[in-house]
Amino acid sequence: MQIKDERPEDAAAISRITAAAFATAPHSSGTEARIVEALRQADALTISLVAVSDDGSIFGHVAFSPVRIEGVVGRWYGLGPVSVAPDLQRQGTGGALIRAGLARLAAMNADGCVLLGDPAYYSRFGFVSDPALTYGGEPSPYFQRLVLKGDPPKGDVKYHAAFDVT
Template identity: 60%
Template sequence: MQIRLECPEDTDTIRSLTTAAFKDMLHSSQTEAAIIEALRKAGVLTVSLVAIMDGEIVGHVAFSPVKVSGTAKGWYGLGPVSIWPNQQRKGIGQALIRDGLDRLRRLNAQGCVVLGAPAYYSRFGFMSDPELRYGDVPPEYFQRLVFTAIAPKGEVAFHAGFDAT
């Protein structure tokens, strides 16, 4: 498997892949593909990676800036992560996430947040922190990974692209 930055010619495949990956997920609002497009259009897809197997895109992950307590301080949000349904549970998502987190570290990011399954994201070092909040989401589902010695406190806001409908 090869992981690389997305290219302009990947956008249609990423849209189809993301739509398919979230189609049957109960927690999904079915707006994930629109979110990626809105982030791309706004120029805030800081890291957007695709996984390639046998010459085909099989997965995608996006990282974009977030604000903590109203200010941008080098923090990013992970997601959406999309894998073709027939390719899920093969380690593709893990590889994309690990590569993306490494790229954020090389950009001197302060850390990353994610909204998702605690058991899955804890394997990357993410942990819930009651001092860091995202709306009324139960704290165990909103987690952070600190790259520096300082953990932020306050309310997290994702880019307006996450409000895509």
């Protein structure tokens, strides 16, 4: 497996993989592939990485896009969606994509990253739930942050408008 930057010709494969990865997920809104497409169209994919097999086929993807935190000046990003082809899930691809993306954020001197996801999974990357950081005005154990530099932020997080697609 190689992890590479998304190329323009990868968009269709990323869309297929994202739709397939979330097709049976109980927490899925069914809009994940459209979110990635909308982020791409808005030039808001700060980091977009693909997992590529030895034969050149794409089987995983992760997106990072800017977020705003009410009352906080800084460079914060949202992780997600992260997608792996269903038949290749639970083999470390998602984790490798996430680690590569977080390393890129750190190299960019980002302040940190937020996500909405399973604490049991994302805690392995250093993410923690923080009731001082909210999403939709409410704290949630599923909304988590990872500070890369500086102090933990406080306030409500707003994702890019692409996340509002229906």
